[in-house]
Structures are given as C-alpha cells and as structure tokens.
Amino acid sequence: MRIVGAAAEPADALRVPASADGALSTSGSAAGYPPAATTTTEPLLTRHRPRSGRLTVAPSILATIGNTPLIRLTGFLDHEDVALYLKFEAANPGGSVKDRPALRMLEQAIRTGRAGPDTVVVESSSGNTGIGLAQVCAYYGLRFVCVVDGRTQPHNLAIMRALGAELEAVDAPLDGSVDLLAARLDRVASLLAQLDDAFWPNQYANIHNPRAHQLGTMAEIDAALGGTVDDLFVAVSSTGTIGGCLEHVAHHDRDTRVVAVDAEGSVLFGGTAGRRVIPGLGAGRVPSLAIGREVDEVARVSDLDCVVGCRRLALTDAVLIGGSAGGALQVVRERQAELRGRTCVVIAADSGHRYLDTVFDDAWVERTLGAGPSEVAHRIGPLPEGRL
Numbered sequence: 001m002r003i004v005g006a007a008a009e010p011a012d013a014l015r016v017p018a019s020a021d022g023a024l025s026t027s028g029s030a031a032g033y034p035p036a037a038t039t040t041t042e043p044l045l046t047r048h049r050p051r052s053g054r055l056t057v058a059p060s061i062l063a064t065i066g067n068t069p070l071i072r073l074t075g076f077l078d079h080e081d082v083a084l085y086l087k088f089e090a091a092n093p094g095g096s097v098k099d100r101p102a103l104r105m106l107e108q109a110i111r112t113g114r115a116g117p118d119t120v121v122v123e124s125s126s127g128n129t130g131i132g133l134a135q136v137c138a139y140y141g142l143r144f145v146c147v148v149d150g151r152t153q154p155h156n157l158a159i160m161r162a163l164g165a166e167l168e169a170v171d172a173p174l175d176g177s178v179d180l181l182a183a184r185l186d187r188v189a190s191l192l193a194q195l196d197d198a199f200w201p202n203q204y205a206n207i208h209n210p211r212a213h214q215l216g217t218m219a220e221i222d223a224a225l226g227g228t229v230d231d232l233f234v235a236v237s238s239t240g241t242i243g244g245c246l247e248h249v250a251h252h253d254r255d256t257r258v259v260a261v262d263a264e265g266s267v268l269f270g271g272t273a274g275r276r277v278i279p280g281l282g283a284g285r286v287p288s289l290a291i292g293r294e295v296d297e298v299a300r301v302s303d304l305d306c307v308v309g310c311r312r313l314a315l316t317d318a319v320l321i322g323g324s325a326g327g328a329l330q331v332v333r334e335r336q337a338e339l340r341g342r343t344c345v346v347i348a349a350d351s352g353h354r355y356l357d358t359v360f361d362d363a364w365v366e367r368t369l370g371a372g373p374s375e376v377a378h379r380i381g382p383l384p385e386g387r388l
C-alpha cells in the first residue's frame with residue numbers, strides 16, 4: 001500500500017518530530033518530497049541553504065539522537081532517473097547509527113530496574129556501538145567497560161576514552177576461529193562473571209537494538225518520503241538496523257524491497273568466513289538477531305568496493321561516509337540500470353571522518369587491499385560535470 005499526499009516544503013519534510021528514543025509523533029510526515037531539482041524557482045546559490053527555522057534547545061545530548069537528515073544524491077549515479085537518498089547517520093551526536101540502539105538498550109534497562117547507579121555496563125564493540133554506549137553511560141554516570149580488538153581504529157578508542165570508558169583489548173582469535181568476535185564475546189563473559197552488578201546490553205541479541213531502528217531510523221525515512229521507498233540498502237553486522245527496517249516495512253505494509261549489504265568473508269545470510277578489513281560490516285558468527293530473519297536480497301561487497309563507493313561519493317556529492325555505506329552505494333551503482341524510475345535509500349551508518357587513515361588513505365588502500373591510486377581512480381570512474 002502506498003501513501004500519496006500533498007507535496008511539502010523540503011525543509012519541513014525533513015523535520016520529523018521524534019522523541020529521544022525515536023518514537024515518532026504522527027505530525028510532520030510529508031509525501032511527495034522532494035520536488036525535482038529542476039522545478040525550483042530559487043536562485044542556484046541559495047537553494048541549498050538551510051531555511052531559518054525555530055531555534056530549539058535540547059535538554060541533553062541524548063535528546064539530539066535521531067531525526068538525522070535524508071540527503072538526495074544527484075551526482076553519484078549516471079542515471080538521473082534513479083531517485084537516490086542517503087540517510088546520514090553520522091549526524092547523530094556520537095557520529096553513527098549506533099547512538100540509537102545504545103540509547104534505547106540502556107534506557108530500557110534503567111526503566112525496568114535491570115541497570116542502576118552501581119551497575120557496570122559491559123559490551124563488545126568494534127567501535128560505533130562502544131562510542132554510543134560510552135556517550136549514554138557518561139551522561140547517566142555509569143561505569144562502562146568496552147571490549148575492543150586490534151581492528152578498532154585508534155581514533156574510536158580515543159573517543160571512548162574521552163567519554164570515560166574503560167577499554168579491554170582482545171588481540172588473538174580463539175583457537176580454530178578466524179574472527180576476533182568470538183574472542184571478544186569470551187572476554188565479555190569473563191567480565192560478567194567477575195563483576196558483582198554488571199549489565200551486558202548484548203547488541204547481537206537485544207530486541208531493543210532493532211526496535212530503535214524500527215521506531216527511529218526507518219520511521220523517519222518512511223515519513224520523509226511519504227512511504228514511497230522502493231529499494232532500501234542496509235549494511236549488516238548485528239543485523240539490528242536491517243531487522244528494525246524490516247519490522248517497520250511489515251507493520252506498515254510497504255512494498256519496499258530490503259537488500260542486505262554484507263561483506264565477502266562474512267557468515268551472515270549463508271556467507272563463508274574469510275578475511276575482511278572494513279569495520280562494522282559483516283560478522284564472524286551469526287548473531288541471535290539474524291536467526292530466522294529473512295531479507296529480500298543479499299548483496300556481497302569486497303573491501304575495495306567499499307573504498308570505491310566512499311571515494312566516489314566524496315567527489316560527486318561532497319559527503320564523507322564510512323566504509324560500509326560506500327559498499328552499499330556501490331551495490332546501487334552496479335544495479336542502476338535496473339533501478340531506473342525507482343526511489344532508493346542507502347543508510348550510511350557513520351562518517352568518513354572515522355576512516356581518514358584507512359579508506360581515504362592511498363597508502364593504506366595499496367598496502368591492505370593491493371589497489372594503487374590509478375586502479376582506484378579507474379574504479380571510481382568518470383565524475384559528473386560541475387554544478388555551476
């Protein structure tokens with residue numbers, strides 16, 4: 001079923017009222033957004049300026065989580081008749097999509113009495129969830145121990161430390177495993193056994209992880225585009241984001257096709273374990289949240305696909321995104337001929353700022369992925385004309 005309604009001002013369409021835990025109010029949704037770029041009568045140089053709106057005061061940093069922008073991408077694809085949008089989760093205050101489940105999982109624990117002032121929060125994270133939890137724990141004054149591994153970017157470790165988190169590093173996989181996830185979860189188990197009052201949000205099994213995206217991320221996308229999303233591309237790891245999106249689509253009887261973008265070398269959705277270096281994409285073991293979860297389609301991307309998508313978007317639309325979203329965008333680019341006339345959304349989990357020393361670094365790409373600058377430039381392909 002599709003919702004069709006009156007067109008609205010773009011700026012109003014993006015201002016979807018949401019409470020801090022992502023629960024949407026019913027006002028503010030707008031169908032028909034955005035109008036085609038060619039129909040605007042605004043002068044070119046003012047078209048993209050934010051409109052002056054109400055000045056609001058957030059009661060806390062946590063109240064600024066969610067309600068992120070949905071950005072129309074006009075340069076990334078060759079075909080102008082694919083309406084492509086990016087849900088820009090880097091706009092969350094902790095810098096990623098994981099602020100949403102971090103907030104919801106902890107607030108549910110506090111609300112139900114599972115976590116109190118003396119509780120130590122323990123979680124395994126390759127970065128973004130750790131930062132999201134560190135932010136919420138710092139706000140509530142809770143002790144937080146994050147189990148990280150050697151793939152975690154130094155920059156992410158520094159952010160968690162700055163927010164008062166204690167870090168436990170795991171360096172070697174458990175015997176017989178190629179992935180560090182099992183070793184991280186093993187360390188979580190021993191911490192939980194040692195601590196008197198510990199709470200493990202367990203993002204891999206906690207239903208409040210997908211619920212945060214059902215009520216927040218996907219509800220916002222759906223409201224901003226008036227329920228007209230044809231294809232949604234979601235990078236997967238815990239599968240919380242895609243699980244929440246699928247729930248929303250099912251509850252609202254949408255025709256949206258939901259595509260899981262997974263890494264080559266990830267075991268999710270029937271994949272085979274192997275080497276992968278882009279953080280936040282894929283998994284070394286199937287999380288509880290993924291068991292029985294069916295997606296419309298699975299697209300597998302290489303580490304180099306992720307790099308190419310990130311590099312191209314920076315040059316075509318001036319948006320810096322993280323590796324997993326670069327991979328998702330490359331999937332759209334490869335299929336653009338079959339997507340003509342459709343409305344597509346890619347959820348970008350985090351910002352390219354976190355990948356300046358990896359994805360955006362030529363020496364790292366050559367050393368780690370064996371692709372030199374000319375090969376990367378060739379894969380990025382021709383760029384569109386300037387906009388002036």
Ligand SMILES: Cc1ncc(COP(=O)(O)O)c(C=O)c1O
Nearest residue numbers: 236237238239240241280324349
């Ligand atoms: C950068 C990045 N992309 C994608 C994902 C996948 O999100 P989910 O765990 O909800 O499947 C994550 C999760 O940590 C991430 O950090």
